[in-house]
Amino acid sequence: MTGGERLSLSVTPETCAGTGVCTFYAAGTFELDDDGRVSIVDEHGDPDDDIRNAVEACPTRSLRLGPSGGGRP
Amino acid sequence: MLDEIAQLDPAMIRTLFDTSGQFRRSRSGGDYVENFHTDLRLARESGPVHVGSVEEVLGAVDPEHPLPYPEPVYSAFSFDTVNTVFRDPETYTSDAMRGTFDTFGRNILAMGGAEHARYRAVAQPVFARNMTQWWIDRWIAGITDSLLTRFERRGRADLNLEFCALLPLLTITGSFGVPMDEALRLREHIEQMISAGTERADRLAASAAAADILLPVIARRRGDPRDDLISKLISESVVDEHGTRHALTDDDVLAYARLLLTAGSGTTWRQLGITLWALLNNPDQLDAVRRDRSLVRAAVEESLRWEVTDPTFFRLTAHDTTLGGVDIPAGSRVALCLTAANHDPSRWPDPDRFDIFRRVKPHLSFASGPHVCLGMHVARAEMSVALNAILDRLPDLRWDPDAPRPVLMGLHMRAPSDLPVVFG
Ligand code: HEM
Ligand code: SF4
Numbered sequence: 174m175t176g177g178e179r180l181s182l183s184v185t186p187e188t189c190a191g192t193g194v195c196t197f198y199a200a201g202t203f204e205l206d207d208d209g210r211v212s213i214v215d216e217h218g219d220p221d222d223d224i225r226n227a228v229e230a231c232p233t234r235s236l237r238l239g240p241s242g243g244g245r246p
Numbered sequence: 247m248l249d250e251i252a253q254l255d256p257a258m259i260r261t262l263f264d265t266s267g268q269f270r271r272s273r274s275g276g277d278y279v280e281n282f283h284t285d286l287r288l289a290r291e292s293g294p295v296h297v298g299s300v301e302e303v304l305g306a307v308d309p310e311h312p313l314p315y316p317e318p319v320y321s322a323f324s325f326d327t328v329n330t331v332f333r334d335p336e337t338y339t340s341d342a343m344r345g346t347f348d349t350f351g352r353n354i355l356a357m358g359g360a361e362h363a364r365y366r367a368v369a370q371p372v373f374a375r376n377m378t379q380w381w382i383d384r385w386i387a388g389i390t391d392s393l394l395t396r397f398e399r400r401g402r403a404d405l406n407l408e409f410c411a412l413l414p415l416l417t418i419t420g421s422f423g424v425p426m427d428e429a430l431r432l433r434e435h436i437e438q439m440i441s442a443g444t445e446r447a448d449r450l451a452a453s454a455a456a457a458d459i460l461l462p463v464i465a466r467r468r469g470d471p472r473d474d475l476i477s478k479l480i481s482e483s484v485v486d487e488h489g490t491r492h493a494l495t496d497d498d499v500l501a502y503a504r505l506l507l508t509a510g511s512g513t514t515w516r517q518l519g520i521t522l523w524a525l526l527n528n529p530d531q532l533d534a535v536r537r538d539r540s541l542v543r544a545a546v547e548e549s550l551r552w553e554v555t556d557p558t559f560f561r562l563t564a565h566d567t568t569l570g571g572v573d574i575p576a577g578s579r580v581a582l583c584l585t586a587a588n589h590d591p592s593r594w595p596d597p598d599r600f601d602i603f604r605r606v607k608p609h610l611s612f613a614s615g616p617h618v619c620l621g622m623h624v625a626r627a628e629m630s631v632a633l634n635a636i637l638d639r640l641p642d643l644r645w646d647p648d649a650p651r652p653v654l655m656g657l658h659m660r661a662p663s664d665l666p667v668v669f670g
Pocket of ligand 2: 188189191192193195196205211230232234235
């Protein structure tokens, strides 16, 4: 992160396979619903490093950290 | 449960789980006790991808067991190349494991694409992270307690045979509802079923013998469901390729059961042993974990990163491709060296050092992509419950000063030769 710019977190539940890798690395940020699909409970629910680990490790690339303001329509 | 555990045949436990014994050595590449990490570093330093198998690159081919692969073989040693392969199942398929269809039945390990996704979704809910407490309460905590009760007042133990070997096996067989007195026989059949050195007819016979133990359990649970794994699998349905939903057949459940026994009982046994071995060899780190249990998680993750018990997995290339600058033709076998990837110095400084205080970064010990380990949350729960209980109940745990120091051994499966400890 440069210049204090905040990154925004987005998820794609359609491709999520319910592995729970993200909730292992960042349990305060991500949550799975009854169908095992990911959602965000708190965008800053864990230290940044933990959230980055979750995003990087998601085996289906269903998590994204990008510059804020460019969220899905 | 104590009485049932007392009935388990110690000679059979030794045969199946003594890493330095004849039976295990023949299966795990057990004669390899060289400095694995140095060998892998030298391989990685000369390029991320090599022509030849991991054994060939390390110069460790067993002359009595030359490599069985008819196709050309390549090996990947860097984090980026191994990660790329796991995440690109269209180029690098799990057809490499198709041989298991014969003995396990049609199972998710070797499936691909939509079929894999449909069948994996059947078992994902019971292995979800929010089911961890269910696994702990129903099996892991009670088995851990019983195993420790058997020797905690003795002041010494072989933690490999008396503890590490039994916890994962009894957890998975317990979750199936298989009686404890059949657990070791089931493990023996599974060993025979997957043994590369065994004739096909004998492997098929072992697969049938495993079914003889499992089918009666499946039949009982169909009539009278319980709160266990087989009942949950039976209650799930799968969508077939025409979009029709149907219940799992006995063959579907059997294939899952054989896979779960294979994937879930040997791996966690050896990984827990590696964790204890590494901590016992680093008494300052063991002491830190003993005092601050929030470090248990870091100890388990560092053990997985530093020395994953199954260091090599395979894929087949569906078309010509290039990996790490090396051209690989269609139909090649690609060996993925997880340990080398987990020691990539571009991600982990001083990677060969076991250090529970290093910053956590995702490793590849549970793979990645669609086949990422289904049992990872159960495996982690077994290892952390075990480590906590051992530290609670075996005070001042240390190596037995009268026994030779065990070594880590095995090329295909890594594990400590044994774990002789004293305490109290
Ligand atoms: C420390 C222990 C364990 C390690 C290091 C481990 C590692 C792995 C790895 C690397 C894979 C990927 C295989 C591939 O991509 O070809 C895998 C898959 C699998 N593991 Fe584990 N595993 C462990 C424990 C368990 C346990 C306890 C279970 C079940 C109770 C389990 C069940 C499975 C299953 C069913 C698959 C196949 C998943 C699929 O193909 O979609 N594993 N494991
Ligand atoms: S890690 Fe990815 S696939 Fe797994 S549950 Fe989280 S979002 Fe879904």
